[in-house]
Amino acid sequence: MIPVQGVEDQTVAVLGLGRSGKATAAALAAGGARVVAWDDGVDTREAAEADGLHILDLTRDAAWQGVSLLVVSPGIPHLYPRPHPVIAKAYELGIPVDNDIGLFFRSYATEDWQGFDRPPRVIAVTGSNGKSTTTALIHHVLAECNRPTQMGGNIGTGVLSLDPAIDGEVVVLELSSYQTDLARALTPDVAVFTNLSSDHLDRHAGHGGYFAAKRRLFAEGGPDRAVIGIDEAEGLFLAGQMSMGPTDDRVIRISAGQKLDRAAWSVFARKGFLSEYRKGRQAASIDLRGMRGLPGAHNHQNACAAYAACRAVGLAPRQIEGAFHSFAGLPHRSxxxxxxxxxxxxxxxxxxxxxxxxxxxxxxxxxxxxxxxxxxxxxxxxxxxxxxxxxxxxxxxxxxxxxxxxxxxxxxxxxxxxxxxxxxxxxxxxxxxxxxxxxxxxxxxxxxxxxxxxxxxxxxxxxxxxxx
Missing domain, CATH: 3.90.190.20 (Mur ligase, C-terminal domain)
Incomplete structure (x- = not known):
């Protein structure tokens, strides 16, 4: 568990008591907060109360006395198509609203890091399609290369249920638009944008709002490196916004079909071959065609994103290639x-x-x-x-x-x-x-x-x- 920082002796409300809500409540309590909680489901509330949570009806004005923060589970609408009544009440009272992702980014770094030889890193992956496979592939490569690593977020373990960082560890997070849209802190070391297609439009009031939620991962904290798929107009726009010019290698552009040889740093796949280019010259090439866990152009795009992210944290091309061969793929996805x-x-x-x-x-x-x-x-x-x-x-x-x-x-x-x-x-x-x-x-x-x-x-x- 990662105890939440900055909440000691504060009263914090948690809305939604599913897996992430319960983990959030525990992490807040571990950080010294007084936790009150609410869920619309009667059975869920009763189960949480039986587990020792203090249930308080946040639909009542009196329940908000002394509350300094509301933490919301990702499935609960906070703006579109309309805010949940409890969230609307927090807005009305001027109480900040956050989610577990925001709490993670403000709490992951601790004083213990001063004794580490290599600071821990966070890679965060978002996009419409392929983000689960990309996240799992990055995690697999890191593990195969003997880098300490954990995986969580929208896949696997909830972020606040991860273990505290150890020396040189890389945490790999899959983040949905629901998670990036509300988090008050988003500061990954490497941020990955796979692609964009219409999804969850009711929650974001259209395609533009959906893209804006994804874009927050890059705009809010400014990652050290941004890996961006540019096969759609939104990705091309985002890469342009993040880059200071043609020689800026903090942005790694990726594609599943275009040859990208003019950017400072790019990774692309064509006809089954992945190529890495640095400053106009090919730096590496990998034959993806025989990799059973990565079939098809869509998985080749995932491979490009994972390769770029792993290169951004210092792995060598041949290390990554060897690990790709042993990737079995995710259940139910090719x-x-x-x-x-x-x-x-x-x-x-x-x-x-x-x-x-x-x-x-x-x-x-x-x-x-x-x-x-x-x-x-x-x-x-x-x-x-x-x-x-x-x-x-x-x-x-x-x-x-x-x-x-x-x-x-x-x-x-x-x-x-x-x-x-x-x-x-x-x-x-x-x-x-x-x-x-x-x-x-x-x-x-x-x-x-x-x-x-x-x-x-x-x-x-x-x-x-x-x-x-």
Whole structure:
């Protein structure tokens, strides 16, 4: 746990008592604060009270007497589409509002650091797509290179539940727009922006507000190094804002398709090869094509971002390359589950929308595609340009018949269930095929979440592998 600094003998209110809220309350108490807490859920409040938290109804004016800070869990709206009533009350009373990310950045450094040979570093990753894989890949590379490292934030451990820093450690954080938007302190040593596509627009009042939330990671604290994907206009704009000119190597520009050889420092991937350029000259090159944990152009962009971040904290190109080879990928994100009789089985259950499914379909040839579930607005007609490599689609779930109408002449069958889809794809696949679960739909018609859907696919594949 990281005790929160600067709250000793203060009364601090915590709103939202899920995993991060409980961890925040504990870290505040460890820092000497008097913690009062509230959650809209009756069962959640009762459970927290049973655990010893002081529950106080923050919807009542009298509850705010003496409160100096309100700390909010990330899922609770603080501005759009409208502030939660408790947050609105804090604004009205002039009480500062923060989240666990802000508390982490103001509390991570301690006097103990004066005795370290190498100061700890923080790498923070944000963006729309690929940030989980990028975060996990950076953490994996650091660990493989014997650098002390922890991973947390929006993936793994909550930030205030991390262990206090040790000499030379690198903490790698995945930060969502919900987390960057409200944090009062954002001071990573290395900040990474992967890409931007429309998401969470109701929480940010549109695409511009969503980008503004991401941009705060770079604008608020001024990282020592900024790794910025420039394949969208927003990234190109951000790189321009952070840079002092063409020779400024504090900004590392990355791309998953463009050749970047004119910037002071850049990393890009083309045709399966990652290249690093410094001052117009190639400094390193890595062949990504055989790396099973990083298939497709979208994962090559993740590799560029992770490579740049690891270079920014002093790792050598060959160290990074060696660690890339042992990266297995994250569960449910282009995860190779097995190879049976020359057929590859890939779990990309996280591909719950058209954009993510399009990236998955571009990553493989000769695809036996398992798709369907609870379809989203707009359907899957936009996937038409990416269906050329689909040998056959096996459609499941609520939207199976709707999807069948939208994929035109692509061979397909209505499988209804995951069991039938996997069995049929396995029976018809030939060596060199890839059986790909990339649903392009939510899971809630048949599963509680995309993880359970992916786990079901994995179990079915593993059962087939055990028979062969």
């Amino acid at each position: 995860q190779t589950v097995a190879e049976i009789g020359g057929v590859r089985y890939v779990n990309d259950s996280k591909a719950t929308n058209v954009d993510a499914a399009a990236k998955a379909l571009q990553a493989f040839d000769r695809i036996r595609w398992i798709a369907g579930g609870l379809g989203k607005d707009g359907g899957i007609a936009a996937l038409a340009p990416y269906l050329g490599q689909v040998s056959k689609a096996y459609l499941i779930g609520h939207s199976a018949r709707d999807f069948a109408l939208e994929i035109g002449q692509t061979p397909h069958e209505i499988s209804e269930t995951m069991e039938d889809a996997v069995a049929r794809a396995h029976a018809e696949a030939v060596p060199g095929d890839t059986v790909l679960l990339a649903p392009a739909a939510a899971s809630f018609d048949q599963y509680p979440n995309f993880e359970k859907r992916g786990e079901h696919f994995v179990r079915l594949v593993q059962a087939l592998a055990a028979k062969n």
